[in-house]
Amino acid sequence: MNLIFRWLVRLAATLVVIVVLGVVLVYYLASRSLPDYDKVLELPYLTAPVEIVRDNANVPHIFGEADTDVFYALGYAHAQDRLWQMTMLRRTAQGRLSEVFGAATVNIDKLMRRLDLYALAGASVDAQDERTNLMLRAYATGVNARLDEINASALGRGAPEMFLFNAPVSAWRPSDSIAIIKLMGLRLSGHLDKEVLRARMSLALPDATRLADILPDAPGSGLAALPEYSQLVPEVSRFAQSIPLDPHPLSPFQRHAFAGASNAWAAAPSRSASGGTLLANDPHLGFSAPSIWYLARMQLQSGSIIGATIPGMPIVLSGRSEALGWGLTAAGMDDQDVYVEALNPDNPEEYRTPDGYKTFEKRGSIINIKDSTPITITLRWTDNGPVLPGTHYNLASITPPGHVASLAWTVLSPNDTSMTAAMKLMGAKSVREGVAAAEDYIAPAQNLMLADRNEIGMKMIGAMPRRDARHQSQGRLPSPGWIESNRWQGRLPYAANPEFIAPNGGILGNTNNKLVDRPFPNHVSFDWEDTQRVQRWQRLMQAREVHTRDSFIEAQLDTVSFTARSLLPLIGAELWFTGEAAPEGTPLRQRQRALTLLAGWSGEMNEHMPEPLIYAAWLRSLQDRMVRDELGPLASELTHVEPLFIERAFRDIDGASVWCDVIQSAPVETCADMARLALDDALIWIEETWGPQLESLRWGDAHQATHDHAALGGIPILRFFVNIRQSTNGGDNTLQRGLTSGRGENPFHNVHGAAYRGVYDFADPDSSVFITSTGQSGHFLSRHYDDMAQLWRRGEYIPMSLDEGLARAAAVGVTVLRPQQ
Numbered sequence: 001m002n003l004i005f006r007w008l009v010r011l012a013a014t015l016v017v018i019v020v021l022g023v024v025l026v027y028y029l030a031s032r033s034l035p036d037y038d039k040v041l042e043l044p045y046l047t048a049p050v051e052i053v054r055d056n057a058n059v060p061h062i063f064g065e066a067d068t069d070v071f072y073a074l075g076y077a078h079a080q081d082r083l084w085q086m087t088m089l090r091r092t093a094q095g096r097l098s099e100v101f102g103a104a105t106v107n108i109d110k111l112m113r114r115l116d117l118y119a120l121a122g123a124s125v126d127a128q129d130e131r132t133n134l135m136l137r138a139y140a141t142g143v144n145a146r147l148d149e150i151n152a153s154a155l156g157r158g159a160p161e162m163f164l165f166n167a168p169v170s171a172w173r174p175s176d177s178i179a180i181i182k183l184m185g186l187r188l189s190g191h192l193d194k195e196v197l198r199a200r201m202s203l204a205l206p207d208a209t210r211l212a213d214i215l216p217d218a219p220g221s222g223l224a225a226l227p228e229y230s231q232l233v234p235e236v237s238r239f240a241q242s243i244p245l246d247p248h249p250l251s252p253f254q255r256h257a258f259a260g261a262s263n264a265w266a267a268a269p270s271r272s273a274s275g276g277t278l279l280a281n282d283p284h285l286g287f288s289a290p291s292i293w294y295l296a297r298m299q300l301q302s303g304s305i306i307g308a309t310i311p312g313m314p315i316v317l318s319g320r321s322e323a324l325g326w327g328l329t330a331a332g333m334d335d336q337d338v339y340v341e342a343l344n345p346d347n348p349e350e351y352r353t354p355d356g357y358k359t360f361e362k363r364g365s366i367i368n369i370k371d372s373t374p375i376t377i378t379l380r381w382t383d384n385g386p387v388l389p390g391t392h393y394n395l396a397s398i399t400p401p402g403h404v405a406s407l408a409w410t411v412l413s414p415n416d417t418s419m420t421a422a423m424k425l426m427g428a429k430s431v432r433e434g435v436a437a438a439e440d441y442i443a444p445a446q447n448l449m450l451a452d453r454n455e456i457g458m459k460m461i462g463a464m465p466r467r468d469a470r471h472q473s474q475g476r477l478p479s480p481g482w483i484e485s486n487r488w489q490g491r492l493p494y495a496a497n498p499e500f501i502a503p504n505g506g507i508l509g510n511t512n513n514k515l516v517d518r519p520f521p522n523h524v525s526f527d528w529e530d531t532q533r534v535q536r537w538q539r540l541m542q543a544r545e546v547h548t549r550d551s552f553i554e555a556q557l558d559t560v561s562f563t564a565r566s567l568l569p570l571i572g573a574e575l576w577f578t579g580e581a582a583p584e585g586t587p588l589r590q591r592q593r594a595l596t597l598l599a600g601w602s603g604e605m606n607e608h609m610p611e612p613l614i615y616a617a618w619l620r621s622l623q624d625r626m627v628r629d630e631l632g633p634l635a636s637e638l639t640h641v642e643p644l645f646i647e648r649a650f651r652d653i654d655g656a657s658v659w660c661d662v663i664q665s666a667p668v669e670t671c672a673d674m675a676r677l678a679l680d681d682a683l684i685w686i687e688e689t690w691g692p693q694l695e696s697l698r699w700g701d702a703h704q705a706t707h708d709h710a711a712l713g714g715i716p717i718l719r720f721f722v723n724i725r726q727s728t729n730g731g732d733n734t735l736q737r738g739l740t741s742g743r744g745e746n747p748f749h750n751v752h753g754a755a756y757r758g759v760y761d762f763a764d765p766d767s768s769v770f771i772t773s774t775g776q777s778g779h780f781l782s783r784h785y786d787d788m789a790q791l792w793r794r795g796e797y798i799p800m801s802l803d804e805g806l807a808r809a810a811a812v813g814v815t816v817l818r819p820q821q
Contacts, residue, residue: 032156034779035080037813043145045072045138046819052077056810057798058776058784061297068138070298071314073817075142075172082294082311082778083146084159087169088710089312092252093179094118095367100167101250101711102370107391108251113365114379114386115412117186121179123414128178132420136174139314143172145817160779161711166370180312181418185411185444186252187285190259191336191475192393192407194527197256197637199398199477204634213656214627216644218514218528234400243391249710253392257640257742258286258752261529262329263556263735264449265509265537266456268502273546276763279451280552281318281327282754283308284737289707289724290778290785293756295770297802302427304802307770308756311778315422318758320768322802323429325451325760329510331460333445334525335410337488338395339384339481340403351382351404352482360387382406384481384488398478406481408488410443410463418442421461431457431501439494447510453762457501458508460515460524464492467521474520476527496522507541509534511735532643532733535562540735549761553769555735556757557795563643563733564603564615570650571622572598574672575679590683591676593694594618605731605738607700612731614694616702616740616748617686622646622678626659639742640732700727702748703738707774707789722780726793736795757792758800766806769797784812 037054050064050073060077064070078086091097095112097105112118125133147169150158157163198215205211245253261284269275285292296316297306307319318327344350350357361381368374380387385407390396395405417440424437431450438448438461445462467475470485479486498516500508512529539562540555541547575591576599582588594614601611619641626649627635648656650671660671683694690697708714709722728750730738739752758770773792777784791798799806808814 032154033150033159033162034156034782035777037080037815039813040816040818041149042818042820043076043149044820045141045145046817049816049818052815052817053804053807054812054814055807056812057295057788058812059295059297059798059807061299061804061807063299063804067300068134069817070300071135071138072142072145074296074298074309074314075139075144076146076815076817077142077296078294078309078311079143079146079158079172081776081784082290083150083169084161084711085290085292085778086143086172086312087167088250089180089183090176091167092250093121093176093183095365097250098367098369100165100370103372105248105250106367106369106375107246108248108253109367110377110389111253111392113367113377114388115186116379116386117182117411118175118179120412120414120416121182122175124178124416124419125175127415127417128174128420129417129423132423133174135314135423136177136419139177140172140174147171160781165711177313178416178419180310182411182416182443183252184310187254188260188330188444189336189409189411190256190529191334191525191527192338192409193256193259195336195338195476195478196393196395196398200394200634200637201631202477203398204631209654210630210656210658212654213648213659214631214638214642214645216642216648217526218531219644243394243396245393249708249713254286255639258739259529260285260330260444261512261737261739261752262327263509263511263533263537263737263754264327264329264447264458265507265541265552265555266449266451266458267547267552268456268506269454271506271546272763273548274761274763276761277325277451277453277456278547278549278552278762279320279325279327279449279456279760280556280758281329281449282556282757283318283328284330284739284753285755286752287705287707287750287755287773289709289713289722289774289780290776291707291755291772291774293772294776295772297807300426305426306800306802307758308772313419315419316426317422318756319770320760320765320800321426321429322765323452324431324434325762325768326425326434327449327758329447329449330512330529331445331447331462331515332512332525332528333460333462333464334475334523334527335443335445335462335465337384337408337465337475337486338478339382339406339408339486340399340478341382341384341387341406341481343402343404345402353383354482354484354487358383380404382481384408385412405478408465410445410465410491413442413463416442431455435459435499435501447515449508449510451760451762455502456506456508457499458510459499460497462497464497464524466490466492469521471521474523474526492522498524507547509537509541511537532561532563533735533737535566536560536735549759549767549769552759553795553797556754556759557729558735559605559729559731561603561605561612561615561731561734564601564605564612567619567643567646567650568598568601568603568615570647571618571671571675573650575676587680587683590687590692590694591679594679594683597694605699605703605729605734607698607703607727607729609699610694610697612699613686613690613697613702613748614682616699616731617682618679619646620747621681621685622674625674625678625681629662629664630659640740643733698727700729702746703728703731703740703750704746705738705750705753705773705793706741709780712780724774724786724789726789728793757797759797760800766799766801766803768800770800771797 095109307316342352421441511533513534707724730736738750755773
């Protein structure tokens with residue numbers, strides 16, 4: 001017996017030693033790729049020494065004698081900290097994820113190949129001006145210098161993910177950077193999804209007024225009636241099964257609710273307490289670990305610039321120079337149109353055009369798949385754009401037999417000069433120079449907020465399609481592609497894009513709200529992302545005669561929901577402080593407790609309070625109850641509450657209260673009935689999920705920000721090291737926006753918001769501040785992987801200074817790159 005025990009002890013000890021050695025080996029291999037920030041390197045293609053000074057937050061401050069050397073060093077720094085992220089962005093644009101992840105990403109690759117973004121990026125290289133191409137080549141050379149260093153010095157393949165996934169890294173090229181711009185355009189696109197959804201709703205709702213309820217236009221002048229979709233494209237099924245989007249975390253395809261949003265505002269000297277201009281910007285994108293944003297400062301011959309970059313692109317997208325600050329918001333421009341193309345019944349290789357049938361442009365494309373046989377797909381293009389599969393955004397549900405769907409989209413330009421425009425913007429010295437610099441910008445459409453030392457301005461940038469006034473659907477519904485008047489006729493001049501320079505009131509801002517109210521075809525868009533946040537922003541801006549950097553920060557971090565303040569009095573009008581006394585533990589008592597809490601609530605979506613969770617669950621349940629009977633399975637496409645729809649119904653605008661009646665039941669239900677039933681539904685869900693004690697609920701427990709690693713975030717155990725989860729404030733319609741997932745077991749997880757925040761003060765430029773949601777490093781063993789995460793969660797910032805001495809004072813390292821002798 002003792003012998004057995006001794007052998008068991010020896011076996012256990014051996015296993016422990018093996019596990020420890022395994023852990024040590026894994027750590028050693030993974031840590032080999034941790035960058036050394038304090039070194040001197042001799043590298044080819046440099047003209048003079050260049051320094052990368054990393055401040056205490058690991059933000060690189062790059063100093064060089066020539067601009068090409070500075071862009072070279074930026075490429076090197078990006079590759080040091082975010083190599084895996086850069087290669088995944090490139091592979092996504094190329095449609096080559098399946099070479100690494102196997103069959104799980106085949107559908108993503110098929111769609112990316114059909115859009116052909118990478119080939120279009122390659123064609124666009126020749127469209128750039130001479131200086132831009134020079135800087136793109138310098139940046140690519142810097143990235144490749146880091147790749148050569150990794151190979152020569154055995155630096156753990158450059159990133160720990162490279163040990164888990166066989167992902168060979170080819171040399172970086174200028175076209176790769178342009179491809180990432182186009183990929184970001186894909187992530188910010190939403191009009192295709194909206195057109196298909198509107199068509200499906202039109203088929204499901206015979207009354208056009210009800211379509212205006214559920215998909216309401218932003219407040220403004222009325223719109224002439226559109227034809228029903230069944231009139232434009234007959235023989236389409238009224239109800240078709242929904243095909244969900246690929247849920248893979250690496251997929252760039254997302255529903256229109258997640259198609260990008262942002263806040264930006266500026267104050268002129270007349271509205272600034274310090275007498276200098278102010279600018280605040282917080283672009284909204286899906287959360288990830290690491291964040292999509294990377295902070296950097298470059299000392300160029302035209303002056304220093306500092307701000308937010310995206311690894312893979314050598315441009316500051318939101319930031320400032322010594323003379324000019326700029327920020328971006330999603331413009332909402334209608335830059336996509338879906339076309340229904342008729343096939344030749346005698347030859348399916350041809351499609352109908354205004355001049356008769358024409359052969360598709362075709363090309364074969366081979367997709368290599370890890371651990372599987374390669375597949376070949378045929379890419380087809382019409383005059384309008386690429387042909388897309390019926391599974392994409394449920395296109396099959398609005399395409400009749402004998403037809404296919406194609407897409408016109410400004411991102412699909414083979415002469416995309418957006419990179420050139422961004423390069424010019426970084427050298428601009430004034431608002432008006434910045435506006436002029438952006439004329440070459442093509443896509444994705446953005447609102448460019450600008451502030452120099454004396455003036456503020458905003459310009460919508462991006463190519464705006466020129467549509468015929470006789471367009472059958474005005475771009476709101478898929479339309480027949482063979483009708484000439486439905487086709488695009490080039491682009492409108494840059495002057496047609498909305499522009500606001502030096503406003504009389506001294507304040508400019510955009511929360512993705514409606515900018516202009518112009519008739520079609522100069523309308524810009526019929527679909528604007530925000531009707532709610534802008535109401536709160538207006539109140540905060542007008543509440544002060546003059547603003548400061550701190551008041552702009554307060555506005556960025558504001559968590560009061562205008563939506564809650566406006567809708568709760570409506571939906572609870574017949575419920576507040578009513579009903580008989582009810583014993584503890586009954587549904588009526590629970591409802592009364594919930595209503596008492598909400599009655600005293602200010603609408604602040606604070607992570608520590610129970611009221612935001614009760615409110616959010618109530619509205620979610622209410623909208624689902626109101627639409628489920630009319631829309632059936634199509635109701636599941638409405639993942640987020642539409643405040644204008646709720647308001648229309650409860651105010652009975654154009655008879656919208658009919659949504660409150662359950663059409664399958666004999667009684668006529670009122671909106672008050674719906675509100676009561678929905679509140680009971682919400683309270684049952686809350687009790688089952690979070691427990692019965694309403695007062696102890698925390699919104700932040702349900703509203704966790706999910707900064708997840710796209711490749712490793714789902715792997716057991718490892719996910720605890722790579723994912724960053726945080727309790728957060730805000731909600732779908734607060735200025736501190738935390739857009740909820742809207743689906744699954746955690747419908748209130750915070751998945752989309754301001755992963756970058758910046759506030760620029762031109763009275764004292766070095767007092768400007770910025771922050772990202774995770775950290776500078778993409779290496780999960782680095783202390784800079786998540787060192788900004790808690791600062792971001794608490795609403796804190798780091799200095800955004802161009803003071804070289806301040807950067808050097810607490811630098812975590814200085815890398816000196818010297819020309820190779």
